[in-house]
Amino acid sequence: MIYLITALDAEARTLVEHYRLKRDTSLPYTLYRGDNIILLVCGMGKMQAAMSVSALLGWKIPNNDDILINIGICGAPPSYSIGEVLLVHKIIDGNKHYYPDILYTHSLRETSLLCVDSPQESILNYPVDMESGGIFLAASKFFKLHQMAFIKIVSDHCEPNNVTKEGVINLIHTHLPILAQLFTTIQTIQCSNTLFSTEERMQIEVFKTHFTKSQGDALEDALSYFRLKNPTTSLRLTTTPIPDSKRERSELLESFIITLTA
Amino acid sequence: MNPSSLHSQPKAFSHLYIERKVLDHPKTHAIREKFSASHVIIIDHYKEVFNRPNQNFAAQSQSKNLILAHKEGKFLHIGSQYSDGFDHKQFFYASSVMGCLYDCDYCYLQGLYPSANTVLFVNLEDAFQELTPYLDHDTLVATSYDTDTMAIESLTHQTAQWLKFAEEHTNLHLEIRTKSANIKALKKIAPNERVTLAWTLSPQHIIDKYEHATPTLQQRLKAIQEAIAFGWKVRICIDPVIYTEDFDVLYPPLIESLFSIITPESIEQLTLGSFRLSQSHLRSLKKLRRSDIAFYPYTVRDEMATYPEPIESYILKSLLPKALQYLPRERIRTWQRQS
Numbered sequence: 108m109i110y111l112i113t114a115l116d117a118e119a120r121t122l123v124e125h126y127r128l129k130r131d132t133s134l135p136y137t138l139y140r141g142d143n144i145i146l147l148v149c150g151m152g153k154m155q156a157a158m159s160v161s162a163l164l165g166w167k168i169p170n171n172d173d174i175l176i177n178i179g180i181c182g183a184p185p186s187y188s189i190g191e192v193l194l195v196h197k198i199i200d201g202n203k204h205y206y207p208d209i210l211y212t213h214s215l216r217e218t219s220l221l222c223v224d225s226p227q228e229s230i231l232n233y234p235v236d237m238e239s240g241g242i243f244l245a246a247s248k249f250f251k252l253h254q255m256a257f258i259k260i261v262s263d264h265c266e267p268n269n270v271t272k273e274g275v276i277n278l279i280h281t282h283l284p285i286l287a288q289l290f291t292t293i294q295t296i297q298c299s300n301t302l303f304s305t306e307e308r309m310q311i312e313v314f315k316t317h318f319t320k321s322q323g324d325a326l327e328d329a330l331s332y333f334r335l336k337n338p339t340t341s342l343r344l345t346t347t348p349i350p351d352s353k354r355e356r357s358e359l360l361e362s363f364i365i366t367l368t369a
Numbered sequence: 370m371n372p373s374s375l376h377s378q379p380k381a382f383s384h385l386y387i388e389r390k391v392l393d394h395p396k397t398h399a400i401r402e403k404f405s406a407s408h409v410i411i412i413d414h415y416k417e418v419f420n421r422p423n424q425n426f427a428a429q430s431q432s433k434n435l436i437l438a439h440k441e442g443k444f445l446h447i448g449s450q451y452s453d454g455f456d457h458k459q460f461f462y463a464s465s466v467m468g469c470l471y472d473c474d475y476c477y478l479q480g481l482y483p484s485a486n487t488v489l490f491v492n493l494e495d496a497f498q499e500l501t502p503y504l505d506h507d508t509l510v511a512t513s514y515d516t517d518t519m520a521i522e523s524l525t526h527q528t529a530q531w532l533k534f535a536e537e538h539t540n541l542h543l544e545i546r547t548k549s550a551n552i553k554a555l556k557k558i559a560p561n562e563r564v565t566l567a568w569t570l571s572p573q574h575i576i577d578k579y580e581h582a583t584p585t586l587q588q589r590l591k592a593i594q595e596a597i598a599f600g601w602k603v604r605i606c607i608d609p610v611i612y613t614e615d616f617d618v619l620y621p622p623l624i625e626s627l628f629s630i631i632t633p634e635s636i637e638q639l640t641l642g643s644f645r646l647s648q649s650h651l652r653s654l655k656k657l658r659r660s661d662i663a664f665y666p667y668t669v670r671d672e673m674a675t676y677p678e679p680i681e682s683y684i685l686k687s688l689l690p691k692a693l694q695y696l697p698r699e700r701i702r703t704w705q706r707q708s
């Protein structure tokens with residue numbers, strides 16, 4: 108699943124249309140959903156962003172191979188061109204610094220980003236936005252650092268009054284292919300960390316109910332050993348009926364563990 | 370599990386995180402020059418990056434980054450109970466690098482550190498200053514203890530610095546443990562009989578399976594041959610021995626092929642030791658769910674996980690007689706749990 112976060116409706120518009128996302132009213136925030144994408148319009152400012160992202164992720168808890176991408180416009184010093192797409196490697200939010208992990212190749216310009224409290228009219232050292240700090244803070248409770256990316260498109264040189272809704276829609280539209288490519292790239296480096304299929308997991312859980320907690324832990328270790336050692340071999344839990352006697356059950360488990368770890 | 374596709378992985382050290390206070394250190398300049406295409410991110414303190422919560426060790430291992438920092442605390446630490454001080458009066462290990470360029474599935478660093486990135490403390494001169502007061506007495510320093518310093522020698526030149534320092538201090542003994550095949554540093558300085566290069570060897574099948582990004586067995590053997598030819602003292606460590614169902618066809622032949630290439634007289638010692646790990650590090654390895662090594666049904670006693678006694682004994686009973694065909698007992702060190 109891709110979790111897309113934008114601050115503004117205008118930033119979301121192109122993405123909603125391109126990915127054919129449908130409005131979802133499950134949360135008191137502007138939300139769109141498709142087969143493999145959830146898009147949240149988090150609102151302006153870091154507090155709004157942190158609250159709405161927390162609500163979204165608490166509601167739809169992400170998996171190890173999901174990704175979260177914040178896409179938005181930003182003001183920037185003149186050394187950045189209007190329309191330039193930036194990938195953020197450091198978010199400076201007051202005295203807090205956040206570092207998303209960029210563990211993939213890309214052709215974008217990387218930058219630090221200042222997360223500020225209000226629209227900036229004076230030129231600062233770095234590009235500025237108003238949500239990234241809040242999004243990072245909330246999302247990093249649910250995602251590992253390499254599952255998150257912050258992409259900003261330069262909309263102005265710190266002249267926020269010159270930014271129009273149509274201009275924002277256009278900027279995202281122009282760069283849609285780059286964004287789509289980046290989503291794919293970021294997805295390819297995710298590790299699922301899940302050793303067993305849903306079906307296998309269900310069987311394991313049922314099997315474990317016959318044993319004590321520590322026996323269950325030993326079984327989990329043996330199963331993990333088996334799967335990591337033989338990634339392509341399918342798992343067959345014992346077909347022997349589970350005996351009633353505690354001693355016989357322990358013996359059964361012991362011999363099963365020996366088979367798995369032989 | 371490994372990422373499904375590796376095609377978008379950048380080269381190692383695509384990002385250099387540099388502490389503000391070492392921006393002007395000569396080593397920083399040299400590294401920036403060498404990695405001129407890398408993204409540079411200025412940081413206040415290495416812990417901001419290295420100790421971040423929620424890093425993914427497995428994902429970072431596929432794309433390691435480098436953090437350049439200034440070591441504020443001690444460089445030297447007293448050798449641990451699991452290591453071998455070789456009867457020197459004082460035994461320290463030096464921690465000038467955190468993390469390793471290599472990626473061994475059994476490595477305890479995975480449990481020790483929250484990050485797979487490497488921190489290089491550039492102010493090695495401070496380690497020498499810290500060590501100097503001890504050098505009235507016989508002192509052993511393991512320079513490659515929480516890392517493989519030789520693996521990143523071309524970048525850090527720290528081994529060369531240590532060798533030069535040891536040349537000037539006659540009570541200082543160094544142990545440099547490595548899996549590297551890069552021995553350029555050894556060729557530039559006269560061999561020192563107080564320096565032992567300890568090479569870890571494993572059968573190629575074990576290297577392929579568990580010692581990711583390390584040189585092949587052949588490359589290591591070639592480096593050993595060259596180091597010996599240059600006059601360096603070499604110890605061979607077949608330690609840790611990783612027990613698998615192929616043990617019999619992997620490990621005894623390793624000893625045979627080692628001594629078919631290297632004359633037994635030319636090495637100082639051979640160390641044999643089966644895999645062992647503290648219980649807490651093993652727990653951390655399990656959490657990563659990366660390798661079957663973490664999930665083997667070890668015997669845990671006194672907070673240390675080892676192979677069950679019959680397997681541990683079998684390993685030693687198989688390898689020791691084989692080694693004794695080439696070396697006298699006093700030149701073979703073995704590790705086995707004291708019962």
Ligand code: SF4
Nearest residue numbers: 469471472473476516
């Ligand atoms: S070479 Fe040593 S320090 Fe490096 S990963 Fe392997 S075991 Fe760990």
